[in-house]
Amino acid sequence: MDKITKELLEQVADLHEIPVGAYNIRKDGELYGRNVSANIDIVTKKDKPGIDIIIKDNTVKESVHIPVIISQSGLKEAVYNDFYIGENCDVTIIAGCGIHNGGKEGSEHSGIHAFDVGKNSKVKYVEKHYGQGEGTGERIMNPTTKILLREGSYMEMDTVQIEGIDSTKRDTSAKVMDNAKLVIKEKIMTHDKQYAETNFSVDLEGENSSADLVSRSVAKNESYQVFNSEINGNGVCHGHSECDAIIMDNACVKALPALTANNVDASLIHEAAIGKIAGEQLIKLMTLGLSEEEAEKEIVAGFLK
């Protein structure tokens, strides 16, 4: 494994070596390594780029790593990954994409992930996006996530983009059935002239379905962020969305929350707060001996932790 691949894998998947269990590593548009387990099968799609990940009923305490690495400047790809998770599972799925762009041309990855989560299953989905490289070419990532949570299932999606992505449009949509719950935690930091757009759209279809969408972001320099969230309550349900942003320098953050209650028993809440770092937070840390710059760094790091 070369140095760049290793670095990117560490950044996006916390992998220091080839993982245990099922994995599929894609590098520069090609399969770099794959392993399947007794309960988790990974099959290459025949009609388009991408894979099917099939997890058997009752699979518990297993994980799948499906990192994508792009180190070729100018590579543009769209990859379709479909996850079929059986009933009564408890699994962790770690995706993520790292781009190293050392050239002038833009590199672009669009990951289209669809999840079909079976009855009473529990899924933790971790997705991390990261870019690096000395080149002037843009690093672009446009992830799309489509989720179907069947009866009694639960999914937690942790999505993180802290560094190095010049432009991103992140579309996540979900349909939540009876007694199912969706939790999304998003963390984004943009700097320089980066652009990040988040679009959440959740349909709470089932009785006692619920969703909790939390986005924390920091926008620095001249960067621009847009946060759109839409929760539609179509039954007896609970929906909560929260957008909490720190704005610095000449950045811009726009939050457009929408809630639609189509049922008298739908309970929907949205909270949004955008503002600079509170002066009193800086002052408190400075009275503990930190410089203003150190204080700012710690406040941002804590906020995105």
Added chain:
Amino acid sequence: MLELKNVSYEVNDEAVNKEILKNISFTIDERFVAITGPNGGGKSTLAKLIAGIITPTEGRIFLDGKDITDMSITERAKNGISFAFQQPVRFKGITVKDLITFAVGHQISTQEACSYLSEVGLCAKDYINRELNASLSGGEAKRIEIAMTMARGTALSIFDEPEAGIDLWSFQSLIKVFEMMHKKAGGSIIIISHQERILNIADKVIVLANGELVNIGKKEDVLPGLLVDAPGCSVLTEKMKEACNG
């Protein structure tokens, strides 16, 4: 030793200069010094001037003979000034352990961080990894504020109304914390307070009213006159008299 020489602080409010503190001079070298006086008298402003959060419009401030008037908050902190806020600041994502670590100035073990929390009557394991966010009650945040100041261990500590909002934890415990801090770090502890029990432990009492230093001295000399001489609202005084007579 802390010395204030002719310190004044003015703010420009709606184009009118308002004097918040007027020509304050004193030295502090005692163990416990209480600053008291009516609300709005300038006590918290004085604390902020000493910590460097605001700078005086006139006058100089000296710490151990060194002029610190133009020093930043950070420089003053590094020179040995700690300040426990009246209203503890809340953060998102920063834990109690993080803050105690900042206060100490280097990485510390969980056990060490816990020792400070137990001094303020908090069970460390419940708090050490908690974020100092809005989910903590006022009293909890206040005790953590005190623990941070204690962890710094500097020669000069200022507490702005440390007893406010502290419920079950007794005054006696708070006083023990002050005593322990002095034993460890020496120097002086300045406590802004209205509470008689706090004033009673003071070696020196400073009374501020309407931005002026109206009295300074040993508690035996200052405390008896405190209530009698306190400038107050004449209407309120009349009302209280009526209430007492009626």
